[in-house]
Amino acid sequence: MVKKNLAKKKLIELRNVHFSYGDNVVLEDVSFSVNAGDYVGVIGPNGGGKTTLLSIMLGLLKPSSGQVLIFGKKLSDLKRERAHIGYVPQRLSQLDANFPATVYEIVASGRTAGNGPFHVFSKNDKDAVERALAIAKIGELRHKLIGDLSGGERQRVMIARSLAGEPQVLVLDEPTTGVDIASQEQFYHFLAELNHQHGLTIIFVSHDIDIVANEVHSLLLINRKVVSYGPAKDMINKHYLDDLYGGKIDFTFHPHHHH
Ligand code: ADP
Numbered sequence: 001m002v003k004k005n006l007a008k009k010k011l012i013e014l015r016n017v018h019f020s021y022g023d024n025v026v027l028e029d030v031s032f033s034v035n036a037g038d039y040v041g042v043i044g045p046n047g048g049g050k051t052t053l054l055s056i057m058l059g060l061l062k063p064s065s066g067q068v069l070i071f072g073k074k075l076s077d078l079k080r081e082r083a084h085i086g087y088v089p090q091r092l093s094q095l096d097a098n099f100p101a102t103v104y105e106i107v108a109s110g111r112t113a114g115n116g117p118f119h120v121f122s123k124n125d126k127d128a129v130e131r132a133l134a135i136a137k138i139g140e141l142r143h144k145l146i147g148d149l150s151g152g153e154r155q156r157v158m159i160a161r162s163l164a165g166e167p168q169v170l171v172l173d174e175p176t177t178g179v180d181i182a183s184q185e186q187f188y189h190f191l192a193e194l195n196h197q198h199g200l201t202i203i204f205v206s207h208d209i210d211i212v213a214n215e216v217h218s219l220l221l222i223n224r225k226v227v228s229y230g231p232a233k234d235m236i237n238k239h240y241l242d243d244l245y246g247g248k249i250d251f252t253f254h255p256h257h258h259h
Contacts, residue, residue, distance in 0.1 A: 009036040010072065011169050011201055012057055012085075017066035019052055026052045028225050030066070034203060036168070039195045041216035041232065042205045048223040050205050054173060057203070058087055071168070086110075086162030088172045103149070103157050104142040107132055110161035129164050135198065136160035136190070152183025156190070169201045170194070174208075188215050 013033040019026050026049045034040055044050050055061040056068060059075050068075055071084065101109075110132070111125045119125075133139045136156045141149065146157065162170055172191075179187065192215065194200045206212045213219060213232045221227040221235070228235055 010034070011036055011038075011070070012203075013067075013069040013072075014056070014063075015067040015069070017056060017063040017068065019049075019056065019061065019063050025224065027056075027063070027222075030222070030226055032220060032226060032229050034169070034201060036201055037195070037199055039192075039202045039215075039217045040204065040220055041209075041212040041218070042203060042220045042222060043207060043209045043212055044222040044227070046207060050207075050222060051173070053222060054171060054203075054205050058085060058171060084166075084168045086165055086167030086170045088158050088162050088170060098147055101146050102142065103138060103144050103146060104129070104133075106146055106157055107136075107138075107142075107160045107164050110164035128166055132160040132163035135163055135194070150183065151179040152186060155179060155183070155187055159190070159194075167200070169203065171203045171205070173205050191215065 010033045015031050017027055017030040030053065042050055042053065052061065056063055057070075059068070059070060059078060062075070070078055108121070108125070108129050111121070111129055112119050130139075133142060136159055138153065138156050138160055141153060141157075146154065149157065159170070191202060191204070195202050202216075204212060204216060209219075213235070216232050218230060219232045219235050220229045
């Protein structure tokens with residue numbers, strides 16, 4: 001989360017990546033890179049390979065062929081750097097939501113994740129947790145049980161949990177599922193702030209192109225292959241979206257409301 005000296009540095013790079021489940025070709029010749037400071041929306045139809053691509057970027061799935069470089073390193077050479085990619089899942093699992101854990105404990109667990117279960121919680125760790133709570137503006141919720149929060153508050157907790165690990169990249173998977181519109185807007189505002197003020201690189205996977213295209217800077221349209229990748233504002237009202245979604249989407253672009 002350091003702004004200086006990161007401009008243009010390639011954080012994630014895929015080169016000619018192919019991926020199949022058996023005979024089912026899910027990704028074909030996918031190449032793109034995400035630079036430090038980018039805010040990228042990955043969109044595409046259901047079954048288009050978004051989740052698979054996300055797992056590959058996180059290093060959880062190995063491509064059938066092609067190369068994945070994370071912070072300039074091959075997956076096989078990655079060690080602790082893996083922790084520099086923060087993953088925010090769609091929602092808390094039901095187990096987590098019912099677990100009698102406080103906001104503080106959940107956020108702190110983002111600190112221990114990369115360090116193993118027997119990691120001793122240091123002053124550094126505590127400071128990182130406090131920063132994460134402050135950035136996500138959930139300090140006053142710290143003693144609340146996770147099960148007592150609203151959907152929007154839980155989302156912030158999930159982000160704070162990732163931030164506690166001091167990631168360079170935040171990867172979000174359909175992050176607003178089941179959250180009301182007002183909370184969604186606050187959430188997008190918060191993400192824009194993280195990107196803009198804290199220089200955090202964000203990759204946002206969604207099928208909600210209307211919202212996403214108005215928030216992110218670049219759009220990666222994926223449907224097995226990379227249909228297109230470029231500035232969001234150049235890509236809307238183009239044939240890509242018709243091709244991608246079969247012309248079923250009434251897509252409007254609103255002026256960017258970043259500050
Ligand atoms: P999206 O996230 O864009 O909906 P996915 O990456 O989830 O797309 O899925 C792409 C394709 O891969 C689909 O055809 C899906 O059926 C298939 N697929 C996804 N996960 C698995 C799996 N674990 N085993 C077999 N096929 C899978």
